[in-house]
Amino acid sequence: MAAASWGAWPQADGTTEFRLWAPAARTVALLLDGETLPMRALRHGMFARRAPAAPGAAYRFLIDGEAAVPDPASRAQLGDVHGPSLVIDHGDHAWSHPAWRGRPWHEAVICELHVGCLGGFAAVTRQLPALRDAGYTAVELMPLGEFPGSRNWGYDGVLPYAPEASYGSPEELKTLVDTAHGLGMMVLLDVVYNHLGPSGNDLPRYAPGFFRTDIPTPWGPAIDYRRPRVREFCIDNALMWLRDYRFDGLRLDAVHTIHPASFLRGFADRVRSRLPADRHVHLLLENERNDARLLGAGYTAQWNDDGHNALHALLTGESEGYYADFARRPLEHVMRMLAEGFVFQGQRDLRGRRRGHPSGMLPPESFVLFLQNHDQVGNRPLGERLVTLVARERWRAAMALVALCPMIPMFFMGDEWACDTPFLYFTDYHGTLAAQVREGRRAEFAAFAGFAEPARRAALPDPNERATFDASRLRGGDAEEAARTRQWFRHLIDLRMQHLVPGLPGCRAMGCMPLGERALAARWRLGDGATWSLAFNAGDTALRYRPGRYAVRIHLEAAREDLLDDELPPASLAAWHEPP
Numbered sequence: 001m002a003a004a005s006w007g008a009w010p011q012a013d014g015t016t017e018f019r020l021w022a023p024a025a026r027t028v029a030l031l032l033d034g035e036t037l038p039m040r041a042l043r044h045g046m047f048a049r050r051a052p053a054a055p056g057a058a059y060r061f062l063i064d065g066e067a068a069v070p071d072p073a074s075r076a077q078l079g080d081v082h083g084p085s086l087v088i089d090h091g092d093h094a095w096s097h098p099a100w101r102g103r104p105w106h107e108a109v110i111c112e113l114h115v116g117c118l119g120g121f122a123a124v125t126r127q128l129p130a131l132r133d134a135g136y137t138a139v140e141l142m143p144l145g146e147f148p149g150s151r152n153w154g155y156d157g158v159l160p161y162a163p164e165a166s167y168g169s170p171e172e173l174k175t176l177v178d179t180a181h182g183l184g185m186m187v188l189l190d191v192v193y194n195h196l197g198p199s200g201n202d203l204p205r206y207a208p209g210f211f212r213t214d215i216p217t218p219w220g221p222a223i224d225y226r227r228p229r230v231r232e233f234c235i236d237n238a239l240m241w242l243r244d245y246r247f248d249g250l251r252l253d254a255v256h257t258i259h260p261a262s263f264l265r266g267f268a269d270r271v272r273s274r275l276p277a278d279r280h281v282h283l284l285l286e287n288e289r290n291d292a293r294l295l296g297a298g299y300t301a302q303w304n305d306d307g308h309n310a311l312h313a314l315l316t317g318e319s320e321g322y323y324a325d326f327a328r329r330p331l332e333h334v335m336r337m338l339a340e341g342f343v344f345q346g347q348r349d350l351r352g353r354r355r356g357h358p359s360g361m362l363p364p365e366s367f368v369l370f371l372q373n374h375d376q377v378g379n380r381p382l383g384e385r386l387v388t389l390v391a392r393e394r395w396r397a398a399m400a401l402v403a404l405c406p407m408i409p410m411f412f413m414g415d416e417w418a419c420d421t422p423f424l425y426f427t428d429y430h431g432t433l434a435a436q437v438r439e440g441r442r443a444e445f446a447a448f449a450g451f452a453e454p455a456r457r458a459a460l461p462d463p464n465e466r467a468t469f470d471a472s473r474l475r476g477g478d479a480e481e482a483a484r485t486r487q488w489f490r491h492l493i494d495l496r497m498q499h500l501v502p503g504l505p506g507c508r509a510m511g512c513m514p515l516g517e518r519a520l521a522a523r524w525r526l527g528d529g530a531t532w533s534l535a536f537n538a539g540d541t542a543l544r545y546r547p548g549r550y551a552v553r554i555h556l557e558a559a560r561e562d563l564l565d566d567e568l569p570p571a572s573l574a575a576w577h578e579p580p
Contacts, residue, residue: 015052105408111410121167131185138185144164149428158201249282283298287302307337313330314330326343331514369402392418401573404492405522406509
């Protein structure tokens with residue numbers, strides 16, 4: 001295996017090439033098998049050393065004879081982020097499904113999940129058949145890069161090449177991906193390229209130029225993508241996940257905090273150019289800027305936070321935090337989202353900022369629509385899921401809207417059986433950092449109704465307590481009710497696959513209209529010439545709507561087939577298909 005810019009690369013002759021970018025270091029040595037081996041200084045701050053080292057060998061780098069640090073491009077850790085790094089040979093895994101080339105994006109029905117809450121890589125692998133049977137065609141894993149301790153959302157990782165050791169080994173992660181492919185499922189991965197976490201990050205010691213001091217992010221210094229070595233670090237990381245682990249796509253976290261923004265276009269071009277052309281590889285964005293210009297220019301789709309916020313405001317009436325921008329005219333915002341993609345397409349928000357670009361020219365599959373995800377649940381003070389905030393019928397109607405909208409649907413783990421387990425913010429920090437995270441979390445909710453009093457905020461779950469993590473692990477409720485909900489959810493996905501998915505390529509919105517104060521109707525022209533219509537009633541009054549003379553109503557559940565074709569009860573959704 002040829003050496004790349006960063007990390008440890010096993011060679012065919014039994015040696016391993018070790019490389020580290022350490023421009024602020026005077027000397028770098030390799031600590032391997034009890035020996036201290038000086039590394040050769042190359043140009044532009046790179047150090048290298050080739051030494052006998054088999055896969056599984058533990059090593060560190062010694063900076064200026066003082067600080068022993070793990071490899072920032074470690075492919076695996078022996079223990080936690082502060083322990084030694086391990087040499088990994090990614091070429092020795094025996095794949096059971098080497099011919100897998102992925103699935104087209106319009107077939108995606110995504111389940112976002114947290115590997116730790118489900119018990120680790122091996123436990124998720126065992127649960128894949130049940131997720132497939134629920135109707136999911138893809139799972140999206142929250143970030144896996146090594147973080148301090150054993151409990152974290154993953155967005156504060158510090159060794160982004162190394163799968164979190166508390167979840168399992170690299171081999172177990174490859175088995176997870178391989179098993180999913182055997183079931184016909186894609187596996188997507190969240191990656192964080194906008195910052196590194198606050199604990200266990202040694203790069204400032206020997207490579208301070210990795211970061212920008214002039215541009216902060218909400219989580220720490222921005223990464224400096226003006227530097228070629230830093231760009232290589234990110235691009236090689238993406239290629240590792242897509243090539244060595246065979247993930248089917250990546251979701252880039254909070255790219256609005258990546259600078260310069262031009263890096264994003266180069267990233268997509270570089271990554272795609274170095275992968276086989278016959279693979280379906282999907283690059284997704286989380287982007288507060290709503291930059292529609294990136295979609296179709298190397299990126300497959302964007303998480304539609306606007307869609308979530310508008311739907312949540314319509315369903316719950318909440319107006320605090322980021323819901324304030326959507327609470328005044330939520331139905332209007334939902335209609336704009338269904339017809340055009342983004343809600344904010346250059347308008348000013350309540351802070352006076354212009355946000356977004358026109359998106360009506362994009363196909364619906366450029367947007368990932370959801371009722372909740374890790375952020376929208378976990379960033380609530382008590383981590384409540386939507387199913388606990390609204391009446392069950394209203395929740396079901398909204399679930400049906402997401403499942404049968406031409407946008408790509410995404411659900412959070414357990415949604416398929418109406419899981420009501422909270423998902424809280426959890427970490428595994430200690431000492432001063434633990435106190436800072438705890439108090440910062442409480443201060444965040446000081447302006448929220450019900451948490452203005454210090455005593456109420458003090459009662460919020462402590463992110464660092466083991467009990468906070470344990471409370472976030474999925475728990476089953478009534479088994480019979482969960483089974484009925486699973487069956488109903490699978491029926492919705494079957495309807496999507498039968499009536500909607502075949503016509504999604506080439507689909508275009510035909511507009512959206514209000515049916516009442518909390519109800520709407522939307523229509524799309526499918527790529528096969530058929531018309532797809534949805535009528536969504538989030539209100540408390542029955543309505544009537546018939547989309548077309550020849551439209552055939554799609555019954556969402558057999559128990560309601562006696563409804564008139566144009567009847568829209570309170571808290572319901574109806575779907576119609578009109579052939580070309």
